Amino acid sequence: MTRLVYFAWVRERIGKAEEEISLPPTVATVGDLLNHLKTLGEEYETALQFPEAIRVAINQEHVDHLEPLAGAREIGIFPPMTGG
Amino acid sequence: MPLAPIIRVHPDDFDIVAETAALTAGRTDIGAIVSFTGLCRSENGRLSALELEHYPGMAEAEMTRIGTLAIERFGLLGLTAIHRYGKIAPGENIVLVIAAAPHRQAAFDGANFVMDFLKTSAPFWKKEHHGDGTTGDWVAAKDADDSARDKWR
Numbered sequence: 394m395t396r397l398v399y400f401a402w403v404r405e406r407i408g409k410a411e412e413e414i415s416l417p418p419t420v421a422t423v424g425d426l427l428n429h430l431k432t433l434g435e436e437y438e439t440a441l442q443f444p445e446a447i448r449v450a451i452n453q454e455h456v457d458h459l460e461p462l463a464g465a466r467e468i469g470i471f472p473p474m475t476g477g
Numbered sequence: 478m479p480l481a482p483i484i485r486v487h488p489d490d491f492d493i494v495a496e497t498a499a500l501t502a503g504r505t506d507i508g509a510i511v512s513f514t515g516l517c518r519s520e521n522g523r524l525s526a527l528e529l530e531h532y533p534g535m536a537e538a539e540m541t542r543i544g545t546l547a548i549e550r551f552g553l554l555g556l557t558a559i560h561r562y563g564k565i566a567p568g569e570n571i572v573l574v575i576a577a578a579p580h581r582q583a584a585f586d587g588a589n590f591v592m593d594f595l596k597t598s599a600p601f602w603k604k605e606h607h608g609d610g611t612t613g614d615w616v617a618a619k620d621a622d623d624s625a626r627d628k629w630r
Binding site: 398403450454476 | 535596616
C-alpha cells in the first residue's frame with residue numbers, strides 16, 4: 394500500500410486529503426500514477442485533467458513526472474506552490 | 478560541523494527583533510543582517526484573509542533544503558526562515574527570512590535567494606477569503622516567480 398496525500402485544489406477536487414491505495418504493477422512512474430488515478434472516478438479526472446499543472450513529491454521531496462515510484466512510501470500530489 | 482538553518486512553520490506570529498537577537502547572540506563575526514517580511518495584502522479591500530495551507534513535514538524539509546543551499550552558496554553565518562499557516566488577515570505577517578553574513582552583499586543575496594526558492598518550491602498554498610464572507614479562489618502561481626528563481630541558476 395502507498396499513502397497518497399493531496400493539497401489545495403487537488404485535495405478539494407478529489408474530495409479527500411489522503412488515502413492508501415495499492416498500485417497495479419504496471420504503474421511504474423509518477424506519470425503512470427497520474428494516468429491511473431484519472432481512471433478511478435470523475436473527481437480524480439477533474440483534479441488531474443491538466444498534468445502540467447500538477448506537482449508531485451515522493452517521500453516529501455519534489456520529483457518530475459518521469460520519476461520511478463519504486464521505494465515511495467508517501468506520494469504528495471498538489472498544484473504549483475504559492476507560499477511566501 | 479556545517480551550519481544548520483533555523484526553520485519554523487507554525488500558525489502564530491513571529492517577532493523579528495527576537496529572531497534577529499537570537500541569530501546574533503554572542504557573535505562578533507556577523508557584519509550584516511538582512512531581513513525580509515512578507516505580509517498579507519487586502520488587494521484594495523477585496524480580501525478579508527488569506528488561508529495558508531501547507532504540507533506538514535515536507536514544508537519544513539524543503540525550507541531546510543533551501544536554507545542549507547543558501548548558507549553554502551553565500552557563506553552565510555546564520556539563516557532563519559519562518560512561515561505561518563492558517564488564516565491570516567491583511568496587515569499580518571506571513572513569512573520571515575533573516576540572513577546573517579560577514580558583509581552586506583552575501584546577506585542581501587542570501588535572503589533574496591531563500592525567498593525566490595521558498596515561493597516556488599516550499600509546499601504552501603494560498604486561498605482567498607472575501608470581505609463578504611465568501612471563499613474565493615486559490616491564488617495562481619506566477620511565471621514571474623519562476624523567472625525570479627531561475628535567475629539563480
